[in-house]
Amino acid sequence: MDARKIRVAVVRGLKMGAVERMFSQEARDAIVEGRSNPTFAELGLDSLARMELCIAIELDTGVSIAPDSLDLYATVDDLVADLLRRATV
Amino acid sequence: MPLFDAYRSEACACRTVNEFNRLHIDYEAWLSPSEFEELARGIHACAPTMPPASMIWARGLGELIARSGNPVRAWDRRPVYQDAVWYAPGDGAPPRRERTLVVCYTDFFGRLFMPIPAYLQHCPAPGHDYLVLRDRSRRYFVEGLADVAPTLTSALRAVLGAIDAHKFRRIQSVGASSGGFAALWSAVEFGFSSGVSLGGAAPSTLERSGLSADGFREALRAHPVPPLAYYYSADYPTDRANAAELAALMPVVTVPIAGASKHNLVFEIYQRGELVEFLAGVHAIPPRATRYAAPDAAT
Numbered sequence: 103m104d105a106r107k108i109r110v111a112v113v114r115g116l117k118m119g120a121v122e123r124m125f126s127q128e129a130r131d132a133i134v135e136g137r138s139n140p141t142f143a144e145l146g147l148d149s150l151a152r153m154e155l156c157i158a159i160e161l162d163t164g165v166s167i168a169p170d171s172l173d174l175y176a177t178v179d180d181l182v183a184d185l186l187r188r189a190t191v
Numbered sequence: 192m193p194l195f196d197a198y199r200s201e202a203c204a205c206r207t208v209n210e211f212n213r214l215h216i217d218y219e220a221w222l223s224p225s226e227f228e229e230l231a232r233g234i235h236a237c238a239p240t241m242p243p244a245s246m247i248w249a250r251g252l253g254e255l256i257a258r259s260g261n262p263v264r265a266w267d268r269r270p271v272y273q274d275a276v277w278y279a280p281g282d283g284a285p286p287r288r289e290r291t292l293v294v295c296y297t298d299f300f301g302r303l304f305m306p307i308p309a310y311l312q313h314c315p316a317p318g319h320d321y322l323v324l325r326d327r328s329r330r331y332f333v334e335g336l337a338d339v340a341p342t343l344t345s346a347l348r349a350v351l352g353a354i355d356a357h358k359f360r361r362i363q364s365v366g367a368s369s370g371g372f373a374a375l376w377s378a379v380e381f382g383f384s385s386g387v388s389l390g391g392a393a394p395s396t397l398e399r400s401g402l403s404a405d406g407f408r409e410a411l412r413a414h415p416v417p418p419l420a421y422y423y424s425a426d427y428p429t430d431r432a433n434a435a436e437l438a439a440l441m442p443v444v445t446v447p448i449a450g451a452s453k454h455n456l457v458f459e460i461y462q463r464g465e466l467v468e469f470l471a472g473v474h475a476i477p478p479r480a481t482r483y484a485a486p487d488a489a490t
Contacts, residue, residue, distance in 0.1 A: 120299045120369070122429060122454075125400060148455065150300055153212040160209045168208045 103189040108163060108182050109134045115158030119151030139179040142172060163189050194226060195233030202245045211244040220301030220325065221276055223266040224256055224312040255309040259467055264316055273338045274325040275350045280317035291384075292320045292359040293474060294347070294377065296332055296370025301325045303367045304389060304457035313461070314470040320359070322350065324370075331392055332373035333402050343406070347377055363476060366391050367457065371421070372407070375437070378417050380410040384476045385418040390456050393433035394440070411441050418477035419443040424451035424459065425485040444478070449485035 113133050117124040123145060124130055132138035147155065152169035160166050165188045175181040198218070205211045222230065231249040234241050256263065266278040284290065293314075297303055303310040307323060314321070324347075326332045335346035356362060361384040366374030371391010378386025394404035421437055423430035425447035434445040451459040460469045460483065472479035 118299075125396075148453070150216075153209070153216065154300075157209045157213050160207060166207045166209060169212070 108185045111162035115155035119154035215248045219306035222308045223268045224308045225265040227308040228263045256312045259312045276323045278321040284317040287358045292362045294364040295323045296366030296373040298368035304455050313466045315474045376407045388421045390423050390430045393436040420478035422446045424456045426452035446480045447485045448483045
């Protein structure tokens with residue numbers, strides 16, 4: 103699995119979580135293409151959004167992350183890097 | 192206990208926390224309060240053999256429901272279509288000609304900012320029936336319901352016809368978040384007694400997603416506007432802007448909830464222990480501006 107596929111999964115999860123910033127196609131494209139690296143604080147995920155993000159990641163990449171574990175990542179790129187590492191182990 | 196047996200079978204097949212969350216998010220979109228109570232009783236009775244995630248879920252949702260202070264309500268849940276479920280009051284309710292039908296447009300998660308059993312436990316009964324609609328395509332209901340019809344108007348007409356909605360004394364629409372716009376639109380289009388949006392979208396929200404709100408504007412030109420209300424968190428900028436946009440478009444009472452800063456105003460009010468009183472105002476006809484309201488900056 104390559105980084106782009108993981109980014110697509112993350113963006114899908116953020117959209118499923120109804121994260122307001124992800125309502126913009128431009129914002130979604132920027133993350134998929136690696137031009138934008140928002141912090142999770144900026145994205146403002148509530149508990150349901152965290153669940154939806156982790157569900158999408160697990161369905162799309164096979165990597166299981168618990169919603170509470172998202173606190174370990176400061177930014178989307180941090181999450182993508184860890185998923186890439188774990189998906190290719 | 193078929194409900195519990197079905198749940199146990201699904202729960203025991205879950206292997207990860209995310210699979211449990213997915214299962215529980217789904218159940219929270221359709222269970223009635225009494226069905227949840229039945230399910231929770233089964234989970235607690237079989238505690239030694241149930242997954243810990245099931246216990247945590249049953250306890251958490253049970254607390255949400257218990258905090259209403261009302262006895263657990265025995266709604267008669269009647270699926271009309273896959274994404275249209277009618278919750279009718281049980282025995283002892285007044286006849287239908289004296290009851291109000293509330294058409295509920297859920298948010299992206301199939302909720303009314305709260306799990307459905309928790310919302311139904313806090314809102315007015317027994318003179319009300321609730322018709323809960325869900326748009327799994329997440330298109331703000333403007334493309335109708337997947338298994339019914341491809342537009343809001345045609346889908347709602349079909350659902351209302353299927354339950355003989357004309358036999359109710361009156362009909363109100365309420366929508367939360369992504370369902371709020373459809374609640375206002377259908378209230379105008381169908382001439383309901385009132386329409387309420389809880390932190391819902393505005394036409395520009397849809398248009399940013401590539402959807403058209405022209406049908407709503409056309410309805411505003413073609414029909415008299417019933418009492419409409421838009422409740423929102425006073426300190427949440429997006430919804431404050433939506434309130435201003437809607438108020439510029441039509442007569443709508445905008446109600447900013449003082450001290451609330453998140454999109455999910457319903458949960459904020461729940462946390463204050465005031466949800467029953469708040470929803471009594473929301474479901475009144477016309478809706479009441481509540482004592483939670485801050486001076487309105489939107490209008």
